[in-house]
Amino acid sequence: GESVGLHLPTLSVQEGDNSIINCAYSNSASDYFIWYKQESGKGPQFIIDIRSNMDKRQGQRVTVLLNKTVKHLSLQIAATQPGDSAVYFCAPNQGGKLIFGQGTELSVKP
Amino acid sequence: DAGVIQSPRHEVTEMGQEVTLRCKPISGHNSLFWYRQTMMRGLELLIYFNNNVPIDDSGMPEDRFSAKMPNASFSTLKIQPSEPRDSAVYFCASSPWTGWSNQPQHFGDGTRLSIL
Numbered sequence: 001g002e003s004v005g006l007h008l009p010t011l012s013v014q015e016g017d018n019s020i021i022n023c024a025y026s027n028s029a030s031d032y033f034i035w036y037k038q039e040s041g042k043g044p045q046f047i048i049d050i051r052s053n054m055d056k057r058q059g060q061r062v063t064v065l066l067n068k069t070v071k072h073l074s075l076q077i078a079a080t081q082p083g084d085s086a087v088y089f090c091a092p093n094q095g096g097k098l099i100f101g102q103g104t105e106l107s108v109k110p
Numbered sequence: 111d112a113g114v115i116q117s118p119r120h121e122v123t124e125m126g127q128e129v130t131l132r133c134k135p136i137s138g139h140n141s142l143f144w145y146r147q148t149m150m151r152g153l154e155l156l157i158y159f160n161n162n163v164p165i166d167d168s169g170m171p172e173d174r175f176s177a178k179m180p181n182a183s184f185s186t187l188k189i190q191p192s193e194p195r196d197s198a199v200y201f202c203a204s205s206p207w208t209g210w211s212n213q214p215q216h217f218g219d220g221t222r223l224s225i226l
Contacts, residue, residue, distance in 0.1 A: 031212070032212035034214050034215075036217075041219070042219050042220075043114075043201050043203075043217030043218050043219045043220050044153070044201070044203075044217045045217070046214045046215075046216060049212075049214050051212070089153070093212050096141070096158070096160075096165075096207070096212070097155055097158070097166065098143075098155065098215060100152055100153035100154075101152070102152050103152070
């Protein structure tokens, strides 16, 4: 089966700094990975995805890195803003099913 | 564009009552997923449909839970009879299913269910 762990349950950063959220997964057969952001009272919001044939993908202010050798992903947020405060989930996709971990809560200090 | 629409947003009812949660997926999406989120267990997949057909219901907790998708634009999750331990936020998500390429799931804002 798939289990997902996160290195830090909470992360506090200063506004303007870069944030790095890490995620470990266990199943080497996972071939697609999604990062979601969940704000209080809302559903998970798609941020960025990456397929297993890539090791890096960039979006607007976000970069996802995938290291299949050690089964590790990271989400980098550049110039973190107060609006980035939320819980972030990485979700490996296996056979059409997403496996969610507990998430990392990002707090941005003004 | 309209996202995934869930109703009601909040539901409070007494144990033993029937609860029906509703979901309208994004138009054109042919995969639909029901999740439950609690502090203790996080986000759990309950069931998902492809082209209105249930594919995997292994996450449905017990026979009190049932889900239907009568057409491409509507799904229900029913709990009968409800119990206090069913209290959670229930999310519906949809995605386009290509059969050969994974696509991201897009979530609604959930139904917060409280069973007294």
